[in-house]
Amino acid sequence: MSAEVPDVALAEVVARLRRAMRRAARNADPSNTLSVAQLELLSCLAENPGAGPSRLAHVLRLAPNSVTTMVNGLRARDLVSRTSGEDDRRTVALALTGQGREAVHRWHGHNAEILETAMARLHPAWQHLLTAALPALHQLVGAIDDLAEDADERR
Numbered sequence: 009m010s011a012e013v014p015d016v017a018l019a020e021v022v023a024r025l026r027r028a029m030r031r032a033a034r035n036a037d038p039s040n041t042l043s044v045a046q047l048e049l050l051s052c053l054a055e056n057p058g059a060g061p062s063r064l065a066h067v068l069r070l071a072p073n074s075v076t077t078m079v080n081g082l083r084a085r086d087l088v089s090r091t092s093g094e095d096d097r098r099t100v101a102l103a104l105t106g107q108g109r110e111a112v113h114r115w116h117g118h119n120a121e122i123l124e125t126a127m128a129r130l131h132p133a134w135q136h137l138l139t140a141a142l143p144a145l146h147q148l149v150g151a152i153d154d155l156a157e158d159a160d161e162r163r
Contacts, residue, residue: 029119036118045070047115049078050087050104054112058101066160087111 030044042050052067053059059067065075079102082088087108091101104112127135 029122032122033115033118036122037114040114042111046078046082047111049075050082050108050112051115053088053102053104054109057103060100060102064102082108 034040034044040047048068049064052064056063056067061075061079062072064070064079065072068075079088079090083090085107086105089103089105091103092099127138130138
């Protein structure tokens with residue numbers, strides 16, 4: 009990374025952004041009884057339809073038994089459905105139910121509203137710079153995902 013944006017400073021901003029977003033999203037929907045971990049699992053399942061608990065655990069970097077416990081709780085609330093494979097009963101595919109898709113949609117909607125409101129409070133020049141940086145941020149996320157996949161393959 010260039011000397012203009014030190015690695016540590018960027019990492020600190022990203023960590024603070026994540027915490028601020030979680031806190032703001034919680035305040036935006038106080039009636040939501042799902043934990044952030046459950047919402048992240050639902051979001052991950054929306055991005056990886058048909059994934060099994062072990063795949064979700066891998067992607068989210070959670071213990072498989074934690075994911076299984078969360079999935080069971082989400083199934084009990086009719087947010088996730090589970091099917092077994094025809095050839096191998098140990099093969100499990102998970103899917104969001106209609107209510108699960110709605111929970112993800114609300115969560116993402118709250119996050120978008122928070123960002124829109126926060127951006128509106130910035131000076132127009134900063135708004136412009138952040139908007140212009142979106143393609144680079146998308147590439148940064150992709151590069152980070154690639155690093156994670158590379159590390160997984162080396163294991």
